[in-house]
Amino acid sequence: MGVVVAGPNILHADLDAFYASVEQLLDPSLRGRPIAVGGGVVLAASYEAKRRGVQGGMAGWKAKQLCPDLLFVGGHFREYQRLADEVMAVLYDHTPHVQRISIDEAFLDVGGSVHLFGPPGVIAARIRQRVRDEIGLPISVGAARTKHLAKIASQVAKPDGLVVVDPERERAFLDPLPVHLVWGVGPVTERKLAERGIRTVGELAATSDDALQSLLGRAIGAKVWALAANDDERRVEGTRRSGSVGAQSAFGRREPTAELVRSVLGHLADRVATRLRAKQRAGRTVTVRVRFSSRGAPMRAVTRSRTGDAPVSTTLTLTEIAEQLVWQALADHPDRSEISLLAISVSNLVDQPVLQLELPVAPGGQEADEVRPGSATGSARWAVDTSIDAIRRKFGRSAVGYTSTALSDAASVPDEFRELAEHEL
DNA sequence: TCTGGGGTCCTAGGACCC
């Protein structure tokens, strides 16, 4: 009589060097060559480039230094979305329990599918084959008993591989791996652990929970320890609704003039508010971020936020609040003369159906509170915004809007890239 | 020649309430 052990029913499927692989798919002359999507900054690098030390997020000039024959290609961002959606459709063919966690990766629970398709390893192989044959992209898959193990397995499987972690071999699989593969261990935590001589997951698991909590903080320490100890109870869920909506823009070193601040924030507020309205959401908290540029030293960013009583989703109101907050942040740092990035984020989201907002002015709503959708100003702004939304749906984003395109020359990333984020996963 | 854009979660201190 043996103990029944759950099978490796959780799959983590992760497209390899996704943007770069799409470019190599679309243009066969790029195959086998070190390429990077982007320019000023590397958004994605092919494996040929990664082998030479090029990494995502790296400055373009640095990547070129490491790999002189690196080829920069502009991104086909709409293709990324389309192809990733096709891949997800293949995943859904094998189970309805798919949790997409980014454009190019997802967890699957195939426990209910084994009677149809065979054991998890067979399902994983089948998925990889179909994605390769039907779409033309390499995808790595990890199969294990928990999400954490499956995720690590897919990382170990890369590029273009499959790793199944047999439930009896989990400890042997985990112990020799480097700590940075544990979810939640980034560069800072990795360094702190290394200072204590902790480099492998096995060493991490052998450290006491208390010691980790005092080293890393209560929550992080407990979480990291639990994962290293192979105690992961998380289930594959549906895709969650996001708790905030934001946008940012980097524009190089600039003096924060009223014109610059107004035009950047107008553009950002337009993007954020449009997305909020499309989701029928609005948020009570507005947060802005200002990144100061400084020569030599690492860049410092500060945030300022304000939580109001009424949820915001109109472009003009969001612009006004953001402007006040940015000037507040600038006033707090009179020594800094140049900034390089502005961001707006709206959180504390609530549902705000269109119908509710189209109701007549609420009693007492005529007062000065411009934020309140029931007020005269709020209604007028809402009406303007929904008209613009409708025109754009019909004729495209550039058909009408609040702000000039003066800044688009300076934009380092095409709007298409930003739109990737606007697509609901 | 520094470093894109979209998110989540945690911490710590303070205000405020009971």
Place this chain on the structure above:
DNA sequence: TCTGGGGTCCTAGGACCC
């Protein structure tokens, strides 16, 4: 003439993820 303890919300900063 001193001061409890818990809970919630807000703000700011930071680590981390893709």
